[in-house]
Amino acid sequence: MADWLTRIPDAARRFLDGRRLDEVECIISDLPGIARGKAVPAGKFARQAKFYLPESIFFQTIAGGWGEAAGPQGFTEPDMILIPDMETATAAPWTGDWTLQVIHDAQRTDGTPVPFAPRNVLKRVLAQYEAQGLRPVVAPEMEFYLVARNLDPARSIEPMLGRSGRPAAARQAYSMSAVDEYGPVIDDIYDFAEAQGFEIDGITQEGGAGQLEINLRHGDPVKLADEVFFFKRLIREAALRHDCFATFMAKPIADEPGSAMHIHHSVIDKSTGRNIFSTDDGTETPAFHHFIAGLQTHLPSAIAILAPYVNSYRRYVRDHAAPINLEWGRDNRTTGIRVPISTPGARRVENRLAGMDCNPYLGIAASLACGLLGLRAGAQPRPMMAGDAYAGESDIPHDLFSALELFEEADGLRQLLGVDFSRVYEIVKREEYNEFLQVISPWEREHLLLNV
Structure with a gap:
């Protein structure tokens, strides 16, 4: 991913023009539409092609509780793989440093889309x-x-x-x-x-x-x-x-x-x-x-x-x-x-x-x-x-x-x-x-x- 900054939209490149990128927010929408994810140093983001979060973020209620939605395997909280969609890279201009946000798609370890990730639901339709x-x-x-x-x-x-x-x-x-x-x-x-x-x-x-x-x-x-x-x-x-x-x-x-x-x-x-x-x-x-x-x-x-x-x-x-x-x-x-x-x-x-x-x-x-x-x-x-x-x-x-x-x-x-x-x-x-x-x-x- 060393060349990833060459693949981001023009607006993101203009935002960073002449500046050093400090941080990347790796985000995904949960069921309510809240941004979940990780903030990582720009250098680490450049070295990794994917990140991980537990599938259970999609079982959480707006009040912070949990629905018993894990299925027959039980509440084991397996990780899903987050793959960045570089076309979504955009500025976070309210932050104190130079930060980009990147929306990620959620896959399982077998490469299939996580079926209850909202972005995947829309893509399915x-x-x-x-x-x-x-x-x-x-x-x-x-x-x-x-x-x-x-x-x-x-x-x-x-x-x-x-x-x-x-x-x-x-x-x-x-x-x-x-x-x-x-x-x-x-x-x-x-x-x-x-x-x-x-x-x-x-x-x-x-x-x-x-x-x-x-x-x-x-x-x-x-x-x-x-x-x-x-x-x-x-x-x-x-x-x-x-x-x-x-x-x-x-x-x-x-x-x-x-x-x-x-x-x-x-x-x-x-x-x-x-x-x-x-x-x-x-x-x-x-x-x-x-x-x-x-x-x-x-x-x-x-x-x-x-x-x-x-x-x-x-x-x-x-x-x-x-x-x-x-x-x-x-x-x-x-x-x-x-x-x-x-x-x-x-x-x-x-x-x-x-x-x-x-x-x-x-x-x-x-x-x-x-x-x-x-x-x-x-x-x-x-x-x-x-x-x-x-x-x-x-x-x-x-x-x-x-x-x-x-x-x-x-x-x-x-x-x-x-x-x-x-x-x-x-x-x-x-x-x-x-x-x-x-x-x-x-x-x-x-x-x-x-x-x-």
Whole structure:
């Protein structure tokens, strides 16, 4: 690996221009999307082609517990082999020395992919598109809040103080003045993104107090999932520089909108390079409707991945900027499945159900898997919703337990994502749900302590 610095992206080389690299962070996403790995001296990284971590990192809950997901061999914690993907090498510009981050792929000692590594799950779904001569293109949108520092879990989360010294205000969607309130944080986000070679399509103020949205340009699903994975860390680090927190919780503040990771999809025919959602004359194809039908049919079973925590379901509130059902419509933000205005060549389908708290690899994989199931089945969607979808009935799970019940029964979806991944994911999420049930909430203490 002595020549590895010649194989890193241009942005990483520019970051190091004239400087000596000190450290390399060898990272991989766990099930929640947390970066796990090792920080090693640059010299050691150059001498080694692979690194090791225990497979058990994928059995860990968000609270630090463990799901009994090791399988028949028992909890022996075998090592997996981490292979660096040099195309992901990027700066860590917030560190005190000159550091690069490199995402790694996880293999077993026999050379097969670790089936429950999130990046491998997404690659598995893409391989099944590839087998049909198709190439998906995605564009994720990232919503998040900038909030005041909160060191006490019993205290409610509050909006951050803006440049004016006043707390960020709600109901200021698309306000440039609101964006200017936390301009210093945004400046660092832009600077960090530039150092890392990421292209931001735009930053806007959303409807919540201190809520922002970053749009990324469309592209390869693995590359975009890598960027969201990197961006979450980048944004958190920018916020910490300015005495506030960035949070990607689906619903951090009561009575404020939740934060979504809307996923735009289109699909390219590899033999022609054309979008399969549009005909030569620009009209919609049967494949376009099959994809929508796949989302309508299978997304309820995938909600456990798109909304992975008990907090996630607080986002699905009628008339509160998040969908409550799986209606589809053209340029209709009340529907769960939206068809944005576009040219025929850029025709795409937007899944508005995914929360920003989902793992980007798994969220994109699950959404694409649902669409592929519709393409394979030649399914037809329900009639298009032309009005307010909030007037309709809810047809998505209302809690994590119900979502996991649907996921358990979704054989087609589990086959696409991988049976072993699905087994591990379900076990870990059920353990997290049990951990949540052991915590007594302020609501219970307020209303039940003396009244029941």
